């Protein structure tokens with residue numbers, strides 16, 4: 001009458017550790033999708049290694065999605081892609097920040113150059129003025 005056991009025992013060994021299709025303890029991860037934000041799930045420990053990943057996927061809080069293995073594989077692949085996307089976005093963000101710092105440095109250097117140029121102009125002006133005074137003195141002495 002009752003349908004206990006069944007598929008849920010497939011991925012859990014005798015001490016209650018969730019195992020993937022490799023029969024290795026699965027690792028938990030947190031979902032980043034809008035509809036499942038923060039929901040934890042089990043995946044193969046090789047989930048980041050496309051060729052080794054056995055595509056095991058199971059929500060921590062229930063085995064609802066466990067039935068359709070092909071669908072679970074797709075879920076797991078989507079989650080992998082989302083993780084990759086997040087990493088790529090973080091990298092792009094870092095690059096953007098680095099570029100901003102470089103631009104700021106360049107602006108600073110430009111400013112320094114302007115200040116130095118200004119100081120140079122002042123020094124030249126003073127030299128010319130001094131020369132004029134010296135020449136004026138000399139001509140008045142003659």
Ligand SMILES: [Zn+2]
Nearest residue numbers: 020022044054
């Ligand atoms: Zn596995």
